[in-house]
Amino acid sequence: MKKILKISSLAFLLIAGVACENDDQTIAQAVGGPELITPASGTEYELSPANETNEATTLVWNHADYDVQTEVNYEVQVALAGTDFAEVISGGTTTNRFFTWSVAALNQVAIDAGLTPYTPGNLDVRVRGTLGANAEMESFSNVITITVTAYTTELPKLAVPGNHQGWDPPTAPRIASSGFGETDYEGYVWLDGAFKFVGPNAAGAFAWGNTDWGDDGSFSGVLAESGESDITATAGYYRVTANTTTLLYNIVPTNWGIVGAATAGGWDNSTPLTYNATTKKWEGTIVMTAGAYKFRANNAWDINLGADSDLDGSMNYGGPDLTVDADGTYNVVLDLSNPRQYTYSVTLQ
Structure with a gap:
């Protein structure tokens, strides 16, 4: 009989303990918010x-x-x-x-x-x-x-879809404006045949059905939003500009090199670089002497890039001379694939 009473008492205590434990779990309640x-x-x-x-x-x-x-x-x-x-x-x-x-x-x-x-x-x-x-x-x-x-440091962009990449706006190369609210777009694109310009939607995505521009039919560098024609270019690497306010565009074929006292051609003749379609960069292995140099297109001074004098992360058109400090063979790379974020490297081998 005593054993039965002890077992019953133990069971009661266990049940009471569980009940107390459950009570503890529900005590914490949100009485007032912050x-x-x-x-x-x-x-x-x-x-x-x-x-x-x-x-x-x-x-x-x-x-x-x-x-x-x-x-x-x-x-x-x-x-x-x-x-x-x-x-x-x-x-x-x-x-x-x-x-x-x-x-x-x-x-x-x-x-x-x-x-x-x-x-x-x-x-x-x-x-x-x-x-x-x-x-x-x-x-x-x-x-x-x-x-x-709020502000943004992301430059507004246009996509440049066309025959050169399969007419797919989301994956098309971009050109960028000079700042938020500006409509002066620029960039460098490999073109091959027909192409157009496509703007982003409100969410920033590029797709057909958004605003897009082509030639007005005169093929004199004038854009049109409706009734437009495809713009065409022979295969090559182009500086592409478009202004969606003035509705003007321009494409200039470019072949890049370096020029200056540090190069074999001095300041008169550019040493050419080669375009790498895989990396989308201009590259070359070039013997240079200590001295100044710049990058320029088409062996002329119309389009040339120098140092980043305004410290915005991009080389400047007509910017200050660049320099190498020692004679030697250099791996030279010019990267124009990011619109308005143009960079270079010159590495001694």
């Missing part, structure tokens, strides 16, 4: 790539209340204003009660949310709190609305 204190709703931010490492703002909030002493995970959430967070952009996560956005970070959040660069737009911001990895225990702060003028 309260976003700063920045104030209505704050405006005009961002610039010139100071993208600087602090743009620091968000500060009160702790979410989970009725237990435990660490809370926070996520800053962002959405286009007035969309009720239908599409949430994560602005960052932390276990602190604050989160700092650099200029670059806030700009990326704004672009990801869908704001148009250089145009003020409104974003809704809130803080989501969760306990551990339990997604059911989430709480949300109040919502603030901020105004952000």
